[in-house]
Amino acid sequence: DARVTQTPRDKVTEMGQEVTMRCQPILGHNTVFWYRQTMMQGLELLAYFRNRAPLDDSGMPKDRFSAEMPDATLATLKIQPSEPRDSAVYFCASGLVLAGVINNEQFFGPGTRLTVL
Amino acid sequence: SQELEQSPQSLIVQEGKNLTINCTSSKTLYGLYWYKQKYGEGLIFLMMLQKGGEEKSHEKITAKLDEKKQQSSLHITASQPSHAGIYLCGAVMDTGRRALTFGSGTRLQVQP
Numbered sequence: 001d002a003r004v005t006q007t008p009r010d011k012v013t014e015m016g017q018e019v020t021m022r023c024q025p026i027l028g029h030n031t032v033f034w035y036r037q038t039m040m041q042g043l044e045l046l047a048y049f050r051n052r053a054p055l056d057d058s059g060m061p062k063d064r065f066s067a068e069m070p071d072a073t074l075a076t077l078k079i080q081p082s083e084p085r086d087s088a089v090y091f092c093a094s095g096l097v098l099a100g101v102i103n104n105e106q107f108f109g110p111g112t113r114l115t116v117l
Numbered sequence: 118s119q120e121l122e123q124s125p126q127s128l129i130v131q132e133g134k135n136l137t138i139n140c141t142s143s144k145t146l147y148g149l150y151w152y153k154q155k156y157g158e159g160l161i162f163l164m165m166l167q168k169g170g171e172e173k174s175h176e177k178i179t180a181k182l183d184e185k186k187q188q189s190s191l192h193i194t195a196s197q198p199s200h201a202g203i204y205l206c207g208a209v210m211d212t213g214r215r216a217l218t219f220g221s222g223t224r225l226q227v228q229p
Contacts, residue, residue, distance in 0.1 A: 004159075033216055043205065043219040056214055091159060097215045103148035103167050106217060108160040 002026045004109035006092050012115045018080040021112045023092030024073055031097040032075045033106060034060075034067055038088045046090075049075065050097065082116045089113050120144070120210055123220035130196050131228050138191045138223045140206030149189040150207040150217060151180050160205065163191075196227045 005024045013019055025032045033048040036059075047057035052069040060067065064083070069075045079086055095106040122141045130136050140149065148167045152160040164173045166182035166189060173180055177194045193200055203224050207217035 031215060042221045043207075045216040045218075048214075048216050056216065093160075095215070103150075103165055103209060104215065105162055105165060106150070107162065108152070110159040113157075 002107075004092055004094050004107050006090075006109035006112050008112055009110060010113045010115075012117065013082055014117050015083055016081040017116075018078065019082045019086075019114060019116075021077045021090050021092075021114070023075040023077075023094075023109055025075060025092070025094030026107055027073070029094035029096050029107075031095050031104075032069060033093040033095075034075070034077050035091040035093065035108075036088045037091060037111070043091070046077070079114075082114075084116045087114055087116050120218050121206055121208060121220035123204075123206055123223050125223060126221065127224040127226075129226045129228060132197060133195055136193050136196055136225070138204050138225075140189045140191070140220050142187050142208060142210075144187070144210065146182070146186045146189075147209045147212060149180075149182050149186075151189070151191055152205045152207060154203045154205060154222070156202075163204075193225075196225075198227045198229055201225055201227045 007022045031050050034046040037043045046059045047067040049069050066078045089111040091111045092109045093106040095104045097104045124139050150165045151163040154160050164180050169184040169186045171182050179192045182189045203222045205219050205222045207219045210218045
């Protein structure tokens with residue numbers, strides 16, 4: 001049963017510390033998305049990759065957030081330095097996006113619940 | 118303002134009752150996705166609608182996309198406690214991006 005995995009599931013850290021979240025997309029999927037969910041803003045896109053290349057990171061605060069895909073089986077989202085307002089659930093999703101096809105299923109991981117004190 | 122408006126924001130129903138959740142866009146939708154989320158868990162894909170007038174069903178859940186492709190409804194027949202959770206609609210709002218824009222969610226409680 002293929003699924004997106006994320007680690008860690010929960011992370012509590014102090015303000016100013018570096019946080020790294022990891023995602024393993026479903027094998028064969030060519031697109032990886034990072035979303036953030038908060039009570040106030042709901043679910044919003046941070047960044048996404050196609051074939052490991054960043055396509056859009058306009059939703060991400062550039063000064064402290066960075067997203068990478070070192071290989072096809074690993075996507076990372078890093079926050080340095082972390083701030084209390086970064087507390088949220090961070091979801092990774094993957095999908096097989098085909099050229100010329102607008103709609104493609106996106107499969108979500110279980111999320112990383114981040115608390116910054 | 119939300120590009121996708123969901124209503125109601127929350128819903129409490131008695132087990133066995135039917136219910137409907139709506140998702141409305143001010144723009145024409147290229148497709149509409151429905152997900153379900155339980156507290157502390159990820160989003161579970163329910164169904165995707167692409168064509169105006171399309172209707173899909175899975176077990177006791179039916180979703181429709183209206184002809185003008187600006188509104189979708191999710192209907193649950195004979196609700197059960199297992200249906201409880203947050204229902205989210207999502208859509209591709211920009212064909213240049215394949216990422217989804219989501220509504221704010223509808224929290225459903227089903228009382229036994």
